[in-house]
């Protein structure tokens with residue numbers, strides 16, 4: 377399955393027919409595990425540094441606290457999300473969708489500009505695959521040793537190595553799922569509860585599924601995920617243009633390929649610089665030969681660049697035959713940095729980020745919704761006084777408990793009947809019934825009027841919110857206007 381693309385030429389045509397004799401081409405290619413060669417070099421060092429930083433962020437994030445509050449926490453039970461110490465309640469999930477949209481657009485823009493740099497450098501699947509592969513390489517040895525081990529008989533050495541590898545993989549998988557669940561449950565309380573086997577069914581599932589998923593997808597299947605499961609691998613090619621960054625082989629310098637001694641003169645042999653050593657193929661985590669041209673299986677990891685750099689330096693031929701390039705550059709045409717599609721994406725992202733920042737900056741960590749009973753706008757007492765009833769839904773959008781004062785303004789001399797202050801836990805909301813009363817004498821001559829409710833934080837007076845409503849009166853008592 378994994379190398380099915382290799383049996384077809386770039387146009388998808390089966391191998392050349394021998395005369396008129398029919399040949400059978402199987403569309404099913406048995407999965408053969410890819411054993412990449414371990415490679416070092418400038419690009420791989422860079423990738424490993426990025427990987428270390430991203431892993432550090434992942435593992436530390438659930439532990440980060442400021443004034444006792446987590447930096448990132450998705451509290452499903454109370455339906456509130458905390459991102460960088462800002463708590464969002466369900467009414468604000470549109471902001472989360474907005475942030476995801478900006479992230480998706482950024483990914484599209486990065487793909488147009490830099491090709492599959494996300495796949496090779498920051499995709500979680502690539503990162504975890506590299507970690508699992510590093511363990512495999514450490515236990516079982518490099519490519520030749522791993523091939524020997526897998527093709528050999530089951531003996532004590534093979535059993536020992538496989539068991540040790542799977543134990544370490546299982547430990548890594550558990551650390552991933554524990555950290556993952558730590559984004560949804562307080563991790564400091566979760567670990568002691570795991571040790572006491574005191575977990576709910578959902579928590580057990582939350583620990584087992586991500587662990588099993590990462591073990592299988594990043595450990596066992598690795599490149600198969602990129603080949604067959606990742607939708608981004610399939611549709612990213614439509615985002616490419618002829619100036620997108622790609623990894624490509626320098627045909628002009630490299631071809632014709634052929635092996636030779638280090639002391640041989642390639643020009644006199646009619647050869648290019650490629651010594652056909654296959655090192656670029658052997659280091660490739662997806663097992664492709666980049667010399668065949670751009671292929672969807674290439675995740676842009678740059679391992680082949682470092683591999684060929686080694687070979688070229690050893691031969692004294694200069695820099696790598698494989699490099700970051702673009703289709704235009706490969707054709708000897710001028711490279712354009714500013715392209716309409718890129719400018720379009722960048723402008724859209726700028727507008728969206730600007731608007732998003734404005735909304736966040738003007739976001740009040742307090743929500744107020746004033747609701748009325750639509751079936752009964754007012755109630756008139758025997759003495760002519762009129763009352764209106766409201767329900768104030770107040771949401772504390774901070775992560776800590778706050779106390780609020782409740783007040784109102786109106787041109788009418790209304791009497792207030794309801795709580796003057798309320799304390800609400802972080803991320804929670806409360807619904808308060810409020811009664812406003814207009815005494816009998818005033819109600820005879822009054823007209824319906826606006827009422828402005830105001831809720832103010834007693835801890836930070838600059839945190840306040842207002843919401844307008846209406847005080848209704850019986851139609852017969854009004855001088856004019858009014859709605860019932």
Ligand code: SF4
Pocket residue numbers: 625630649650651652653654655656657667683684687697698
């Ligand atoms: S590593 Fe370089 S020299 Fe060796 S086969 Fe690949 S392109 Fe040719």
Ligand code: SF4
Pocket residue numbers: 623656659660661662663664665666673674675676677678679680681
């Ligand atoms: S062809 Fe090169 S850059 Fe692409 S996946 Fe293989 S090693 Fe990585």
